[in-house]
Amino acid sequence: MEPNQDRGGPAQPLLALRGLTKHFPIKGGLFGTTVATVRAVDGVSFDVLKGETLGIVGESGCGKSTTARLLVQLLGLDAGTMVFDGEAVGEPRASGLALRDYRRQVQMVFQDSYASLNPRLPIEDSIAFAPKVHGLSESEANERARELLAAVGLAPAQFARRYPHELSGGQRQRVNIARALALQPRLVILDEPVSALDKSVEAQVLNLLVDLKQKFNLTFVFISHDLNVVQFISDRVLVMYLGEVVEIGPVDAIYDRPAHPYTRALLASRPSMDPAFRRTVPPLVGDPPNPVNPPSGCRFRTRCGFAEDVCAAKKPVAADLGDGHLAACHMATPGSGHSKAGAIMEVAI
Amino acid sequence: MSAALQMPPAAPLMKLTDLSVTFQTRDRTVHAVNGVNMELAEGEVLCILGESGSGKSVTLRALMRLLPKFAKVTGGIEVAGQNVLAMNDRRMADFRGGEVAMIFQEPMTALDPVFTVGRQIAEVVQRHEGASRATAMARALELLELVQIPSAKRRLDAYPHELSGGLRQRAMIAVALACRPKLLLADEPTTALDATVQIQVLLLLRELQQRLGMGVIFVTHDLGVAGEIADRVAVMYAGRVVEEGPVGPFMAGPLHPYPQGLLNSTVHGNMRGKVLTTIPGAPPSLSSVPTSCSFSPRCALAEPACEAGVPAMVEAGGGRRGRCIKITAG
Numbered sequence: 001m002e003p004n005q006d007r008g009g010p011a012q013p014l015l016a017l018r019g020l021t022k023h024f025p026i027k028g029g030l031f032g033t034t035v036a037t038v039r040a041v042d043g044v045s046f047d048v049l050k051g052e053t054l055g056i057v058g059e060s061g062c063g064k065s066t067t068a069r070l071l072v073q074l075l076g077l078d079a080g081t082m083v084f085d086g087e088a089v090g091e092p093r094a095s096g097l098a099l100r101d102y103r104r105q106v107q108m109v110f111q112d113s114y115a116s117l118n119p120r121l122p123i124e125d126s127i128a129f130a131p132k133v134h135g136l137s138e139s140e141a142n143e144r145a146r147e148l149l150a151a152v153g154l155a156p157a158q159f160a161r162r163y164p165h166e167l168s169g170g171q172r173q174r175v176n177i178a179r180a181l182a183l184q185p186r187l188v189i190l191d192e193p194v195s196a197l198d199k200s201v202e203a204q205v206l207n208l209l210v211d212l213k214q215k216f217n218l219t220f221v222f223i224s225h226d227l228n229v230v231q232f233i234s235d236r237v238l239v240m241y242l243g244e245v246v247e248i249g250p251v252d253a254i255y256d257r258p259a260h261p262y263t264r265a266l267l268a269s270r271p272s273m274d275p276a277f278r279r280t281v282p283p284l285v286g287d288p289p290n291p292v293n294p295p296s297g298c299r300f301r302t303r304c305g306f307a308e309d310v311c312a313a314k315k316p317v318a319a320d321l322g323d324g325h326l327a328a329c330h331m332a333t334p335g336s337g338h339s340k341a342g343a344i345m346e347v348a349i
Numbered sequence: 350m351s352a353a354l355q356m357p358p359a360a361p362l363m364k365l366t367d368l369s370v371t372f373q374t375r376d377r378t379v380h381a382v383n384g385v386n387m388e389l390a391e392g393e394v395l396c397i398l399g400e401s402g403s404g405k406s407v408t409l410r411a412l413m414r415l416l417p418k419f420a421k422v423t424g425g426i427e428v429a430g431q432n433v434l435a436m437n438d439r440r441m442a443d444f445r446g447g448e449v450a451m452i453f454q455e456p457m458t459a460l461d462p463v464f465t466v467g468r469q470i471a472e473v474v475q476r477h478e479g480a481s482r483a484t485a486m487a488r489a490l491e492l493l494e495l496v497q498i499p500s501a502k503r504r505l506d507a508y509p510h511e512l513s514g515g516l517r518q519r520a521m522i523a524v525a526l527a528c529r530p531k532l533l534l535a536d537e538p539t540t541a542l543d544a545t546v547q548i549q550v551l552l553l554l555r556e557l558q559q560r561l562g563m564g565v566i567f568v569t570h571d572l573g574v575a576g577e578i579a580d581r582v583a584v585m586y587a588g589r590v591v592e593e594g595p596v597g598p599f600m601a602g603p604l605h606p607y608p609q610g611l612l613n614s615t616v617h618g619n620m621r622g623k624v625l626t627t628i629p630g631a632p633p634s635l636s637s638v639p640t641s642c643s644f645s646p647r648c649a650l651a652e653p654a655c656e657a658g659v660p661a662m663v664e665a666g667g668g669r670r671g672r673c674i675k676i677t678a679g
Contacts, residue, residue, distance in 0.1 A: 059543035060514075168631055198400035198570065203614035203625040210624075225544060228616040232625075251621070269544040271551065271573030273617055275596045278577055282549040286499070287513035 004105045004186050006050070008086040013047035014187055014219050015071070015106075020044040020080040022066050026292070036292045040066040042243040043080075048187065053213065053220040055234030055251070057227060057266065059288050063243040064223045068191040071221060072108045073099060085186075104134060107180035111192035113172035117164040123175045124149070124160040127182050134183060148178040151215070152208060170201035174208065181216060189221045194229060206233060227270055231255055236324070239263045242291050242299040245318070249325030259319075259327035262300045298330065310337040362564040363389040363412070363532055366425035370407050370588075373419055380638045381407045383588035384424070386662075391531070394558060394565045396579035396596070398572065398608070402632055404588040405568045409534050412566070413445055429531055447477045450525035451534040454541055456517035460509040466493070466520045467505030473527035492523040497553060515546035519553065526557065533558070535567045539574060551577050572615050576600055581668075584608045587633050587643035589659075594669030604671040607644045642673070650675060 020041055028035040041063040048054050058064045069075040071082075073090070082089040084105065088096035110116040117126055127148055128141035136144065146156040152174040164172055173193060180188050190209070194202040206229065213220060224230050230237060230251075237254040239247040239262065247260040258264045268283040284303050289295065295302050301311040310330055319332035334342035370382040382404040389395050399405040410416050412426060414433060426433040428449055436444060445451075453459040461469060470492055471485035480488065486505070493501035496519040509517055518538060525533060535554070539547040555578055558565050569575055575582055579596040584607065592605040603609045613626035630647040633639060642648070645655040660672045666679030 059545060170631075199572075199611055200400065200614045200628040201631075203616070203627040206616070207625050207627060226616075227544070228618075232616045232620050255619070265545055269548040271548065271571070271577040273572050273576035273600050273615075275576050275579070275600065279548055279552060282545070282552050284545040285549065287515040287546055288543065 003184055006085070006186075010050055012050070012086055013083075014050045014085055015048040016083040017047070017071075018045045018081050018083075020067065020070055020082070021078045022063075022070055022075055023078050038291050039243050039294055040291060041070060042294075044240075044243070044245055045080075046238055046245060046248055048219060048221055049236070051217070051219055052235040053222055053233055055230035055237040056221065056223045056240060057225065057230050057237060058240035059225065059266075061242070061288055061291055062240040063291070064240050065191055066243075067240070068108065068189050068221070068223050071189050072106055073102065074108075104183045105185050106187045106189065107183060107185040108189040108191065109173070109176045109180045109193045111195050113169055113176055113196065114164060116176055117172060117179075119164055122161045122163055123154075123167070124156070126164075126175065127179045130179070130182050144182060145178070148181055149175075151181070151212065152178045153204075154178075168201075170197055170205060173197060173205055177205075177208070177212065181212065181218075184216070185218070187219045187221065189223070191223045192225070193222075195224065195226065202229070209233065227267060239266065242288065242294050244299060245328065246300065247325075247327040247329075248318075249321070249327075250323060253321075253323060253325040257321075257325075259321055259325070259332045260300075260329045261304050261306055261331075263327075265303075298328075306331060306338075306340060308338055360430055361388040361427075362391045362393075362429060363387070363566070364425070364427040365408070365412075366427070368408065368411060368422070368424035368426060370404070370411055370416065371421040371423075372417075373421060377636060380635045381588055382411065383638050385585075385588075385590055387583060387590065387593075389532070389564050389566060391564055392558075392562045394555075394567060394578055394580045396567045396569060396575040396582045397585060398569060398575055398582055398611075399585035400570055400611075400632065402635070403585040405570075405585045406536055408585070409451075409536055409566060409568050412534060413449055413451055414441060415451075443477070446473055446525075446530075447528050448530055449532045449534060450528070450530040451536065452518075452521050452525045452538045454537040456514070456521040457509060459521055460517065460524070462509055465506050465508055466512070466523075470520075470524050470527050473524055477528045488527070489523070492527060493520070495526065495557070496520070496523045498523075514542055515549060518542060518546075518550055522550075522554070522557070526561070529561065531564060533563045533565045535565060537569055538567075540569070540571070547574075548577075554578065572600070572612065573617070584611070587635060587639055589639075589643065589672060590662075591644065591673070592669075592671040594665075594671075595667070598667060598669060604665055604669060604676050605644075605673045606648045606650055606675075610647075 021043055022041040024038040024040055025034040026036040056064045084097055084102055089102050090099055124145045127145035131141040131144055146160055149156045154174055194205050222233055234251050237251050238245055241262050247263045258267055265283040286303055289302055296312055297314055298311040298316050301307040316328045316330045318326040318328045320326055330336040330338035331340045365385050365387040368382055368385040372379045385408055397405040411422050467489045470489035474480050474485040474488045490501055493504055498504050498516055498519050539550050567578055582596050582599045583590050583593040586607050592603055592608050610628040628647050633643050641656045642660050645651040654674055660674050662670050662672050663676040663678050664670045665676055
């Protein structure tokens with residue numbers, strides 16, 4: 001098994017996604033016809049840069065987990081293209097990157113640490129499984145598994161032959177991380193990797209992820225609903241709402257100068273640990289709407305305090321605010337027809 | 350915070366005296382709660398903070414005697430001057446939903462899927478107040494409006510699956526408040542909700558608590574949630590309260606090393622580029638009652654004296670107390 005190598009140089013995005021779309025049909029009626037469509041991911045475009053951690057935030061149903069599954073191709077695309085380090089993903093070997101080769105470079109860690117491990121395999125075998133499939137001998141694969149167990153802080157002599165149920169949640173998540181690294185991938189997709197863990201364990205796993213990224217030269221896509229955790233670990237942050245990207249930019253720009261009203265509401269919804277700074281008014285009312293029938297125009301307009309006629313009529317395009325900070329809001333686009341278009345928004349967080 | 354400065358009223362709304370809960374099965378015994386003493390004044394909000402397995406939810410359930418039969422509960426549970434452990438089944442049925450009500454983490458499993466939301470609220474009113482069906486339905490409508498469910502009249506006839514997560518949680522709060530309980534127990538009611546919905550439900554609970562003057566015991570693992578809603582905080586570890594006190598001073602600097610570690614390991618504000626402080630190790634298994642400080646194996650400040658016995662609760666002044674030999678009495 002040859003190591004995965006850089007091809008296009010540091011400036012080329014590791015993964016370039018254009019127009020990613022995934023719709024799920026809802027079957028019903030007498031003949032099982034499609035009665036509705038869940039527009040889970042609807043025309044999502046972004047780049048994952050080499051060596052960065054890209055955080056993806058959003059509420060349930062915004063399509064962040066579907067995006068993760070598209071990125072590792074656990075789900076097929078309905079439309080859109082994925083280019084990994086200059087090679088189109090899912091093409092035959094002659095013209096692009098075959099799925100099997102792509103998967104060696106892109107691995108995933110899931111939220112549920114127990115469900116994502118085979119309960120009948122000792123953790124060493126779970127980690128060694130993929131390297132064996134990809135051509136390593138039994139002994140080489142086991143040796144790699146033990147190295148990785150040590151790298152994630154589980155002493156191989158003590159833990160290698162244990163089964164998943166003999167480990168705590170934090171230890172199991174370490175095993176999942178070790179397994180994701182077994183093929184020496186370049187990109188790791190982490191879908192809510194610490195959400196099910198207690199706070200003290202969460203901190204351990206976050207520290208571990210930061211270490212491993214450095215040590216193995218990795219690129220992370222880190223999906224979470226916890227804005228504090230995303231701020232801690234990310235270099236850039238992408239905010240999703242109802243299957244679309246509403247804002248993307250460097251972490252400090254998103255947290256200090258959020259341009260989209262939804263991003264601002266999300267940030268303002270974080271509970272304050274200091275009782276002297278309690279919220280008095282909820283930043284948003286209601287729940288996110290159903291992605292089966294997303295609102296016309298701007299999908300956030302039904303919950304937005306600034307919505308005007310133009311928001312229903314026209315879908316906002318991503319406005320460039322400089323430094324790679326983009327926001328899909330009519331207010332950020334001068335001349336969009338919104339009365340507050342182009343005005344600098346006062347930040348109230 | 351002001352509640353803590355006032356003199357505690359003569360009779361607390363809720364009082365736990367040396368509460369212990371042991372789960373005994375054929376295979377093993379788990380000492381989930383090991384001697385909890387706690388008081389709640391009328392109209393006060395107490396947050397029980399702790400990680401999974403700390404005994405926080407078990408304590409809450411013991412208050413309403415919702416634990417399975419094989420759970421052995423000892424000690425004293427008093428609510429509004431009544432001994433809860435001495436109640437017979439009939440009295441218990443009046444007590445639950447009447448004087449004390451509970452809301453749960455998962456509204457979808459706590460609500461009955463085959464009855465409309467309106468029916469489920471009205472049922473409580475009919476059962477406890479002997480109201481007619483029509484009166485009960487009218488009251489159900491009032492309650493849905495109280496918990497700020499939009500187009501409440503239409504939502505009376507909705508089944509739980511027809512509501513969004515936030516509305517379902519509001520409906521469950523309406524069921525709990527149907528008979529104006531004196532004490533509301535909340536077991537992580539916002540944990541399953543999205544951030545923008547969680548803050549709505551927290552603010553709603555705080556508003557209702559103030560308007561109705563209820564006492565609330567709120568179990569959570571989230572320090573932020575405690576910061577938003579609590580008057581007083583009690584931190585549990587390995588089945589014991591290790592620190593208790595008013596929320597403001599607690600958040601500014603806990604007394605006990607465990608909540609100190611918890612606060613430090615919680616990602617908040619801008620901590621980019623820093624190595625997070627962690628608490629090494631894992632909580633004890635609780636197959637036997639801890640005989641020394643149960644946090645000492647993970648504690649950076651531990652010394653031989655910590656092994657000598659369970660540290661006593663030290664009063665540190667200002668209503669704060671902690672179970673650590675390093676805390677100086679004040």
